């Protein structure tokens with residue numbers, strides 16, 4: 543059997559919802575064209591409460607598959623051998639973005655009510671085509687510190703005479719630079735499955751001699767270097783035990799680092815503009831992130847640099863001001879001053895943020911919310927700034 547694996551479509555992603563829809567749709571429909579069964583390992587939606595519009599986007603894609611008659615040749619059974627009545631042979635789990643409080647319905651469960659797909663969280667589902675059987679057992683996304691315990695509690699086991707897959711949505715120590723006790727390691731995976739599939743990580747990759755596969759996301763959500771890689775989906779062949787990555791048409795994303803020495807404002811501006819021009823010459827409506835580093839001529843502050851750039855042929859332009867010089871010294875001095883006043887590192891951070899905002903004459907509706915989102919990650923902070931749409 544061929545399994546199409548599409549992950550982290552993030553339908554409703556607030557920064558560029560059209561990209562999320564277009565690219566997620568293309569990945570699901572194209573994967574289905576060549577696959578017998580589909581698997582979507584979480585973060586299908588970007589929010590735990592997507593709007594009716596966003597849920598409709600997804601339902602329309604599933605409806606299109608049903609109208610084509612896709613998947614009609616596949617029989618679906620539970621682990622007791624009882625036939626399951628479902629409209630499409632699609633297995634899903636929830637990710638991190640769809641997690642809700644206990645006793646509330648997450649959007650994955652909500653769509654499950656339509657019988658368009660099957661949530662394989664904490665259960666095995668068998669897909670049968672002629673005499674071939676594929677079983678998918680899943681564990682929906684849980685907080686990282688509970689992942690090991692959850693696997694122990696669920697205790698997934700493969701079944702004889704079929705191809706056994708285990709699917710989850712977690713971080714792995716083997717995949718990140720900083721090791722944390724709470725994160726899973728490969729050795730924590732349940733034993734003897736034929737294939738492990740993980741969502742959550744947005745970069746496509748494969749490990750354990752082809753037995754551990756991450757399809758990656760279909761849309762850019764973090765402006766990290768690995769997001770420059772192509773986006774797409776996986777086709778896995780259970781007979782040959784091989785997989786292929788298929789690229790989709792996705793938004794180009796380019797990161798460029800520019801270094802300066804004793805630079806003047808005009809020089810920085812010109813170099814950034816030239817770089818942007820070069821990038822748009824080579825890429826179709828890209829997202830551009832330019833990182834500026836080094837130092838400025840004496841007397842200039844990094845905040846003197848204007849970071850607002852636009853180009854008719856660029857989709858979005860971000861300029862990341864990482865100039866050194868005065869800032870490091872003055873920041874350290876500032877922190878020292880503030881430390882005398884506060885002990886709580888959060889309060890120190892908060893007051894540095896207030897100072898910075900004063901520096902660049904930025905007006906904010908709700909500084910608490912901005913602070914909380916920056917605290918989560920720089921990207922969340924950026925997202926907040928764009929969502930609240932301030933001048």
Ligand SMILES: [Mn+2]
Nearest residue numbers: 550585742759
């Ligand atoms: Mn994700």
